[in-house]
Amino acid sequence: MLKDKLLQDLEECFETLGQVRNLAQNYDEKLFDYLLEESKYKEEFKSRFFLFGKKTLVFKLNDFLNFLDLRSLGGSFTSYANKIGLANKTKSLLKTNNEVVLNFAFKDGVIKGGQSKDEQKTQEIFFNEILARDEIDVLFDKKALQNFELIGENKNLQEYLKDNPNLLIKGNNLLALHSLKKLYANKVKLIYIDPPYNTGNDSFNYNDKFNHSTWLTFMKNRLEIAREFLRDDGVIFVQCDDNEQAYLKVLMDEIFGRENFVNSIAVKLKNIAGASGGGEDKRFKKNIEYILIYTKSYEKLDQFKSVYDSRELYSHISFCKENNISWKYTSALLNGGEKKLIATTLDGDGNEIKIFERINYDIKSIGQMIKDFKMNEKEIFYHYTNKIFRTTMPQSSIRVRVLEKLKELNLSPYLISIEYTPKSxxxxxxxxxxFYNGEKLNLFAWLKDVVEIKDKQIFKKELAGTLWDFAFAMTNLTKEGDVQFSNAKKPEALLQRIIEISTNENDIVMDFFAGSGTTLAVAHKMKRKWIGIEQMDYIESITKERLKKVIEGEQGGVSKAVNWQGGGSFVYAELMPLNAVYKEKIQNLNDEKELDNIYQELKTKAFLDYRVDINEILKDKEFENLDLENKKEILKLVLDSNMDYVLYGDIEDENYVLSKETIKLNKTFYGDENA
Structure with a gap:
């Protein structure tokens, strides 16, 4: 390979690469003469390691030193140590350091991730950031779109594209993100992703030779571009299991900044009886996953809205009784009686607080109500939810001021109420x-403030922390969205919580591992705008169809909770494939006899890597002796990965035969003034 030839050329002239390094660090004239004038590879050295101005010449020392340090791993070049670990910026592995980055093989590279079916395994090429800058630039150029479809509205598609519609895009998510960057940079409020977990059982089957490093590179590439979409007050929620959670946390610290870490949520998704692991595996059974939350700017992040866990009230009361836990909601104010103004005082801002004595009121215990009303305890709690209370001793300046005023006036009514206007x-x-009662003014805390009534049942609400229990919601997943999806579909209730606490109506929600479309479906039902990307083929049969049903008013999942009645729209489009089509054909070959046909098609229609002579490969004896699977892998590598999709800049190239309508829609989508 060219890189090896360049290094060999330097070694032949200067004996060792160490000597070359010393000369470079000292800006040695002899080295520069060789690189610029004497080497047979001087043009390559010039283009890689020098910048030419009108009267200046700049030597890119760091790039040159990194080039000398590059190591070859399975055909992909990387300058990082072939180990996983924490390192300082000199790339030395450290156990502790205030400024750390995560080092792993291929960290300085880009992996596309080109699967379109879960069962595929691919040997992805890594594009190194120094060696393949041109390839990476082309890779990240905007891509052409095809098969535009407006779903849910009977309007002119071209005009509709101008209004930033909800988007569902089929294609490689890394390339799609780079295509969308200029349109949506700094505009997205929430990104939620549930990427492949690299467990060996999920869809992450890229390049098994360096699977762990591959996964980290795969995530790094996507998280870096994802950050650019977030508003300053935007947040990203990344779901994972414990297989990669620790490394992902450090990687996200590096990309988003440790100061922008918000929380790590543990999500219970299974009860132990249904959890994996344990038994002969020697481990505890797994029943939780994690969600890492980061923001673009912690200073500008609004506080999350409060969320609550709920439990059927009477089950909660029974649990308290069985475990000798005090249940304090034991009385009801059946009638507040008459109120008589007995005093006024002021709050800390000088605003009036009115104090009333309550006369002819009616307070009964729950036990007395059971006897008087001939009801059981559960019925009492259901019918008198708004009347039942407990007393508490608040640390409140309001209570202190009222207590002082009553003492000042030598008043001691048993039951009082106050009225004031809070400032926050x-x-x-x-x-x-x-309401307050007693000599010490115990505050009435109402049961209605800590419960909610759903479907004629009362649920006790408790403020949720960083442990979220969605095990029950997982048992009903097959009914959600009217779609069957075996790959770890998440419950709509989980996404409802995430969207509810972090966004408002009309905010943009993004999921670039859209899967079955849960995030997009819930965002739509909650009146948020959304962007979804999915490269797997099921996007058409599952994701798109699910979202159509949402528009039609599908009543599963959270529909009733958010009063969803249907409506809305979205635009579906696909990255326009080129070599990706041939890679798919190669992947689907089942017979050696089919190879001859694909050879001819590749030679005449596909875009091949300019560094490879396919005719020489086909004549090679070693190639002929390979089994079918290895031949398929080599043929895929022969294809130019930068030509997997048509570039937007080439949409009017006659070679690609795009219709006038498709060209016009692309220009409108990308905001081209010449549309």
């Missing part, structure tokens, strides 16, 4: 009433 909190700006 959930009752901000409205007249708010509170």
């Amino acid at each position: 909190g959930r009752n901000k700006g409205v007249i708010y009433e509170q």
Whole structure:
């Protein structure tokens, strides 16, 4: 390969690469003369390691030193140590350091990830950031789109594209993200992704030779571009299991900054009886996954909205009784009686607090109500939810001021109420009433404030922390979205929580591992705008069809909880494939006899790597002796990976035969003024 020839050329002239390094660091004239004038590879050295101005010449020392340090791993070049670990910026592995990055093989490279079916395994080429800068630039150029379809509206598609519609795109997500970057940079409020976990059982089957490093590179490439889509107050939620969680955390620290880490959520998705692991595996059974949350700027991030876990109320009461846990909601204010103004005082801002004595009120215990009303306890709690209370001793300046005023006036009513207008909190700006009783003024805390009624059942709400229980929601997944999807479909309730706490209506939500479309479906039902990307072939039969049903008013998942009645629209489009078509054909070959046909097609129609002579490969005896699978892998490598998809800049090239309508839609989509 050319890289090896360049290194060999330097060694032949200067004996060792170490000597070359020393000369470079000292800006030695002899080395420069050789690189610029004497070497037979001088043009290559010039283009790689020098910048030419009108009157200046700049030597790119760091690139040259990195080039000397590059190591070859299976045909992909990398300058990072072939180990996983924490390292400082000199690439020395360290156990502790304040400034750390995650080193792994191929960290300085780009992997596309080119599967279109779960069962495929691919040997991906890594494009190194120094050796293949041109290839990477082309790889990340905007791609042409085809098969545009407007779903849910009967409008002119070209006009509709101008209004930033909801988008579902089929194609390689890394390339699609780079294609969308200029349109949506700094505009997305929430990114949620549930990528392949690299367990050996999921869809991550890229390049098994360096599977762990491959996964990290795969994620690094996508997280780096994903960050550019986020608003300054935007957040990204990345779901994973414990197989890669620790490394992913450090990688995200590097990309987003440790100061922008928000939380790590543990999500219970299985009860132990249904969990994997354990037994002969020697490990505890797995029943949780993790969600890592980062923001683009912690300073600008709004506080998440509160979320609650819920449990059927009477089950909760029974649990408390069985475990000798005090259940304190044991009384009801059946009638507040009459109120008599007995005093006023001021809050800390000088605003009035009115104090009323309550007369002829009616308070009963739950036990007394069971006897008087001939109901059981469960019925009492259901019918009198709004009346039942407990008393508590709040650390409140309001209570202290009221208590001081009553002592000042030598008043001691048993039951009082106060009215004031809070300046903050959930009752901000409205007249708010509170009840107190007893000499110490115990505050009434109402049961209605900690429960919710759904389907004629009462559920106790508890503020959720960083452990979320969605095991029950996982048991009903087959009914959600009216689609069958075996690859770890997530419950709509989980996405509802994430979207609810982090976004508002009309914010943009993105998922570039769209899968069955759960994120997009829930975002649509919750009146958010959305962008979804999926490269697997099931996007047409599963993802798109699910979203069509959402528009039609599908009532599964969270539809009833958010009062979803249908409506809305989205645009479907596909990255326009070129060599990707031939890679798919090669992958699907089942017989040696089919090879002859594909050879001719590749030679006449496909875009081949300019560094490879396919005719020489086909005549090679060693190639002839390979089995079918190895021949298929070599043929895929012969194809120019930069030509997997048609570039937007080439849409009017006659070789690609795009219709006038497709060209026009591409120009409108990308905001080309000449559309």
